[in-house]
Amino acid sequence: MSKEAKVLLAPLDPVHDIGLKIIKRSLDEAGYLTILLPPDYSSEEILKKALEEKVSAILVSRTLGYGVAELLARFVDMAEAVGIRENVKLAIGGMSIRPELAQELGYDAGFGPGTKPEEVIAFLENRKYEPEIRGAGKIKRDITKGFDYAYGNKNIGKMLDHIVTSIVGWGQNKTTPGIKRAEVRKRLLELPQGKDRTQLLLEYLRWCDDKVKDFYLEKTVLPKTRLLSSEELRKLERYVEETNKRMTLQVIQHTREKPVVFIQYGTGCPFMDIAHIKAGEAWGADGVVHFDPSWGARTEGFLEGYITHEEDGSIITPENLMSIKGSLSPHTIWQVRAHRGLNTPETVLLAGAMGADMTKINIAYGSLGGGTDPARLTVDAMQAIRYAAEYRLSFDVVTNEELCGVPAYKAFAGMLITAHLGLRLGGRPILQPLFCYSPEVMVSGDMDDNYVDFNAAKIMALRNIIRAPIWPGAPIGFLTQTEDRVQSSLSTALHGALAASLGVEAISIASSDEAYSGGPIAVPSRIDTLKALQEAFRFFGMSSIAPTEKAGVWAERLEKGIEEVLETVAERGDFVAALYEGLLGSVAEGAYPGRSGRGTVMML
């Protein structure tokens, strides 16, 4: 059908013609000659007009209801009776219209809700509609790009410089089993294919716990784990290949480019993780975060092989990471966490070697809320940051100690110390304040009225201190969400909208069953929150959420609190001692210096 041909748009409906108006606009823009009839024309009147105007196509719109199917079918019969059915294309559109129904009623095409004007144009031009693959142009964004990490609060910058100098001095002649293992692992990774790795492996095992040694030497499988078979691996490969072929990627963001949206995975099984990741990617997740099991953080040494685990947290092995990496869409940002535990340097090393984009490191959280000895984690984290710099992994500095009860200003002081240490060692840190209903605000009542002000205050305070990327998490809205699917999806969406309004770089989101503790997260629940967030971004667009004046007051209070804590830590002159002594979160506040790995720091 040529564009000079006329298209008649007829709302065979007493009221509704919005859909046709939208289609008309697009057809006009595409160069078609269109005639839009007003609503409430009868079938006879529409056909009379079609004959008079010698149209080439009639697009009828109608919402289905009682007796409407008969009306629509009669329209086709009448078109036939007046002799235009052969030469005029007939299509029907509206709510509840499906292509099969249209065909049944005698139309050439049927367009339901969500129809894109391009689909109608393709129909008019006898072309197959090829939907634009949204996300085909999706790019993997570096969320640290463009930040110079300049301090707006010079005093804080100066104190951090002082504290970090003392940390680097303290750590320079120390090592740990974690660092030793990472060094051996690096050599193992660099070993040419086919070379004997026995000696290196024995050296690696020297620094491992007995259960890890037993795994390698006695082939003892850890409880609730099993090795995945080669047949399962082949099937996984095929599953990923087939799924990738069918993938079109949704984009969650609307008119704002930020924030980048991360989901977290760690079902226990790399295969199930991959299935969750593919669903997340398809529904618009920009990045994925790997969660390992909690026992992994308390065990000296990593296992090897393709291993599945029946409980939460997916085991870090080179092979598991490799299979996950192999499944990712090219645009997906991949983060492997290393913020706590005894394998921190090796985690970052493996993440880098396996092609991850980001990692997660925080000494204060890992040693006050994550269970690792402060001295051990300080030494390990320094090496981990060096690996992150070497492999060009940016890393976020999470402040989950807030969930233990540590006030935000103390958690932020710890975060800023690790971030500054990261900068000193050549890394690219990202600040990760919590967007949550933490114990601190439950007690203070600062969120009694709304969830906006305190979260906004955090961002305002951090922005005032340093020009650094900010990635609230993790996940946003934590402790506001319940097992109620609607409530939790909405809460995530609103927190996401606030994050977008504040212009932060990224967010991590929960699933709509995150608060349910009786079993693993299910894929539909992941999609719930991605959809809810997409809708929130569509709703708010470039408009903003306005915090009340309290946000400004609390931002000042936070900044002052951070400054005071840093002053105390700087005066103490010993960061590790400050952690043990509770300057960055005390036992009374719910922070307990971890014991895992205590006494394992060695002098070089």
Added chain:
Amino acid sequence: MGEWFESVLDAVDIETFFACKDEKEGRVLAMQLMKGFGLKDADIVFIEHEGPGARVRARGYIHRAGDRYGWLEGGTDDE
């Protein structure tokens, strides 16, 4: 269990509203419903009762982490 369950990636959620007198009754009904559908590894994710009845989200896991997944078995290696 029907073979269609094998294509379920992880779990089946059933959301409904039971006309019942209290949450306890709603829970019993939900679990009976799940059993009736052949969902053995079942639990209630969420339940909220008000006067007219209970809003329920019940879940039956088909595949948990570490299982052999039916959706991965979609054909043999010879295909």
